[in-house]
Amino acid sequence: MSDSGRMILEVRDLRVRAGERLILDGLSLAVRAGEVHAIMGPNGSGKSTLTGVLAGRPGYEVVSGSATYLGRDLLAMPPEERAREGLFLAFQYPVEIPGVNNVYLLKASLNALRKHRGEPELDAFEFLNLVRSRLTEMHMDESLLNRGVNEGFSGGEKKRNEILQMSLLQPTLALLDETDSGLDVDALREVAEGVNALRAPDRAIVLVTHYQRLLDHVVPDHVHVLAGGRIVTSGGRELALELDRRGYDWILEEAATA
Amino acid sequence: MSTKQPELELLVARKYRHGFVTDIASDTVPPGLDEDVIRVISAKKNEPGFMLDWRLKAYRRWMRMTVPTWAHVHYPPIDYQAISYYSAPKQRGDGPKSLEEVDPKLLETYDKLGIPLHERARLAGVAVDAVFDSVSVATTFKERLAEAGVIFCPFSEAVQKHPQLVEKYIGTVVPIGDNFYAALNSAVFTDGSFVFVPKGVRCPMELSTYFRINASKTGQFERTLIVAEEGSHVSYLEGCTAPMRDENQLHAAVVELIALDDAEIKYSTVQNWYPGDENGVGGIYNFVTKRGDCRGRNSKISWTQVETGSAITWKYPSCILRGDGSVGEFHSVALANHRQQADTGTKMIHMGRNTSSTIISKGISAGHGQNAYRGLVKILPGADGARNHTQCDSLLMGPNCGAHTFPYVEVRNPTAIVEHEATTSKISDDQLFYCLQRGISAEDAVNMIVNGFCRQVFRELPMEFAVEAQNLLAVSLEGAVG
Numbered sequence: 001m002s003d004s005g006r007m008i009l010e011v012r013d014l015r016v017r018a019g020e021r022l023i024l025d026g027l028s029l030a031v032r033a034g035e036v037h038a039i040m041g042p043n044g045s046g047k048s049t050l051t052g053v054l055a056g057r058p059g060y061e062v063v064s065g066s067a068t069y070l071g072r073d074l075l076a077m078p079p080e081e082r083a084r085e086g087l088f089l090a091f092q093y094p095v096e097i098p099g100v101n102n103v104y105l106l107k108a109s110l111n112a113l114r115k116h117r118g119e120p121e122l123d124a125f126e127f128l129n130l131v132r133s134r135l136t137e138m139h140m141d142e143s144l145l146n147r148g149v150n151e152g153f154s155g156g157e158k159k160r161n162e163i164l165q166m167s168l169l170q171p172t173l174a175l176l177d178e179t180d181s182g183l184d185v186d187a188l189r190e191v192a193e194g195v196n197a198l199r200a201p202d203r204a205i206v207l208v209t210h211y212q213r214l215l216d217h218v219v220p221d222h223v224h225v226l227a228g229g230r231i232v233t234s235g236g237r238e239l240a241l242e243l244d245r246r247g248y249d250w251i252l253e254e255a256a257t258a
Numbered sequence: 259m260s261t262k263q264p265e266l267e268l269l270v271a272r273k274y275r276h277g278f279v280t281d282i283a284s285d286t287v288p289p290g291l292d293e294d295v296i297r298v299i300s301a302k303k304n305e306p307g308f309m310l311d312w313r314l315k316a317y318r319r320w321m322r323m324t325v326p327t328w329a330h331v332h333y334p335p336i337d338y339q340a341i342s343y344y345s346a347p348k349q350r351g352d353g354p355k356s357l358e359e360v361d362p363k364l365l366e367t368y369d370k371l372g373i374p375l376h377e378r379a380r381l382a383g384v385a386v387d388a389v390f391d392s393v394s395v396a397t398t399f400k401e402r403l404a405e406a407g408v409i410f411c412p413f414s415e416a417v418q419k420h421p422q423l424v425e426k427y428i429g430t431v432v433p434i435g436d437n438f439y440a441a442l443n444s445a446v447f448t449d450g451s452f453v454f455v456p457k458g459v460r461c462p463m464e465l466s467t468y469f470r471i472n473a474s475k476t477g478q479f480e481r482t483l484i485v486a487e488e489g490s491h492v493s494y495l496e497g498c499t500a501p502m503r504d505e506n507q508l509h510a511a512v513v514e515l516i517a518l519d520d521a522e523i524k525y526s527t528v529q530n531w532y533p534g535d536e537n538g539v540g541g542i543y544n545f546v547t548k549r550g551d552c553r554g555r556n557s558k559i560s561w562t563q564v565e566t567g568s569a570i571t572w573k574y575p576s577c578i579l580r581g582d583g584s585v586g587e588f589h590s591v592a593l594a595n596h597r598q599q600a601d602t603g604t605k606m607i608h609m610g611r612n613t614s615s616t617i618i619s620k621g622i623s624a625g626h627g628q629n630a631y632r633g634l635v636k637i638l639p640g641a642d643g644a645r646n647h648t649q650c651d652s653l654l655m656g657p658n659c660g661a662h663t664f665p666y667v668e669v670r671n672p673t674a675i676v677e678h679e680a681t682t683s684k685i686s687d688d689q690l691f692y693c694l695q696r697g698i699s700a701e702d703a704v705n706m707i708v709n710g711f712c713r714q715v716f717r718e719l720p721m722e723f724a725v726e727a728q729n730l731l732a733v734s735l736e737g738a739v740g
Binding site for chain 2: 088
């Protein structure tokens with residue numbers, strides 16, 4: 001654990017509504033550089049809302065509270081700026097964009113980030129060399145590059161494509177929204193390798209997951225349980241194992257009586 | 259929440275870039291149309307007798323015809339007596355003998371449009387004919403083409419220098435009485451391009467014509483005729499722009515293509531006439547008849563069009579598949595933004611045996627735009643083994659636009675195979691957010707998604723024009739709705 005790392009993300013007492021429903025109800029979370037956090041919780045507890053709000057997905061209303069990213073008011077930043085500042089969301093359901101080459105999107109994305117940082121944009125050759133080396137590391141097939149974005153990809157290919165993007169963009173804060181769902185054992189291991197390869201002292205990772213099986217491969221520093229729109233308990237790795245054994249009910253009961 | 263909803267509406271409202279007017283002295287015939295006006299046009303062009311007779315015959319046919327009303331477009335009646343049928347930049351002497359004699363202001367206009375006419379500036383090696391209002395002002399690379407035996411010249415010059423070729427082929431694909439606008443064009447057409455590729459010749463470069471409407475209250479009625487003799491090959495591209503004016507201007511062109519045995523004609527259009535403003539004021543009425551005749555066996559005619567301009571587009575580039583084994587293709591991107599109306603598609607008429615046709619139509623509707631695909635696939639009794647594949651996709655941006663599909667299929671031969679696929683989709687918030695989350699701006703994201711939708715068509719365009727088409731689409735979509 002590297003608690004001494006600088007603060008990357010600090011969420012305070014966040015209350016968020018989607019339509020009429022209050023989904024996050026006083027959520028607080030502090031994530032420092034070098035840490036891996038796992039946020040677990042039953043369906044409908046607000047996990048995807050949390051990643052959505054942090055990434056700037058439209059359709060949510062922040063009622064109160066704050067989210068600070070690298071010292072800045074995250075919620076005031078438009079979504080593309082959050083991305084350019086190093087916040088990456090691996091989507092639970094990556095969308096298909098027919099006719100747009102996957103490699104084209106990747107290049108546009110990386111160059112948008114580089115431009116934002118004042119770095120020269122990569123030309124087609126430089127980019128291709130870079131993306132090929134990442135593909136090899138991830139044991140991914142090059143044919144994935146020249147297909148439409150997520151077009152006709154299997155569930156596993158879509159998730160791997162998200163990890164490929166993450167490894168290219170080298171984010172400061174990576175949010176992974178149920179990246180483990182729908183993966184077979186091999187795909188899960190490869191995705192986990194991709195995530196582990198990204199662990200670094202200057203970077204933070206937040207894994208949102210329903211099951212703890214991803215955590216067998218990516219060992220978190222902190223585990224939080226999200227229920228009823230807030231974090232009801234936090235702990236280390238052992239908390240995830242206990243949840244796996246006992247389910248969520250006991251913790252919800254404890255939270256209710258606390 | 260504080261996250262700003264991407265305002266696609268703002269994105270799709272960029273201004274038309276070619277809307278300037280060139281201040282140039284022009285020789286314009288007063289508005290109105292009668293036989294005398296046609297005689298004046300013919301005399302100004304110093305035409306042989308057969309041409310005047312043909313024009314007058316067309317005019318008399320047109321007088322008896324009525325405006326077609328079947329298209330899914332709406333506009334007030336056009337006063338044909340309020341239009342001037344001839345406008346030409348005033349020339350010193352007898353007209354330019356070379357580029358040095360062309361009015362510098364005209365050259366400037368084409369430079370502004372990004373079409374340098376100076377041959378030494380044309381690194382791409384594309385021969386250009388430039389038509390300004392009613393006349394052709396310059397044609398480049400004539401000599402090099404002549405060495406290969408290819409004739410590429412203004413239509414009016416062809417009437418003078420190659421009257422026997424013009425007389426032999428004109429009106430054989432689009433007869434004078436074909437439709438209301440074609441008849442009008444036949445009576446009053448002023449200029450356009452003429453291309454003749456002799457037997458066995460592969461045209462050594464891309465040919466292109468840039469059409470520009472400048473004068474107000476004029477119509478543009480150009481006529482293009484391309485003849486590809488046995489075993490020849492030619493690729494031709496036209497581009498069109500016009501100034502921004504409050505009035506509607508009529509553009510009624512006719513294009514005829516003739517491909518003999520084993521010949522191939524590829525005809526590409528990037529149409530960017532002024533579309534009118536966001537409230538639908540002004541813009542060009544683009545009422546065009548384009549038809550190709552695969553007259554010889556194993557001939558091929560391929561139409562590719564990118565239609566982003568015009569207030570109203572009414573055109574159906576078609577193929578008559580007469581020769582056995584002939585092939586017709588139609589690849590189209592049509593955009594209707596703001597108050598634009600597009601009714602476009604194709605007709606594939608299968609007459610010969612083992613003929614095949616492919617139709618790929620991509621319609622994009624945004625703002626209050628209305629986009630209709632209208633297509634006819636007709637298999638005649640003699641067309642054994644005919645095949646057609648039609649794919650018709652619509653992309654909707656926003657709640658106020660419309661996409662309509664009117665496919666007609668007439669099969670009179672049991673051996674024919676005809677397939678039709680159609681889809682309608684919209685740019686989803688999820689697609690847009692996905693791109694934003696990757697750091698890509700909303701504007702770039704919309705362009706990327708729309709270009710992806712059009713990819714099948716863009717890849718048919720010659721390389722340099724594919725880039726132009728993508729940029730044009732981006733400009734035309736600014737201000738569209740999500």
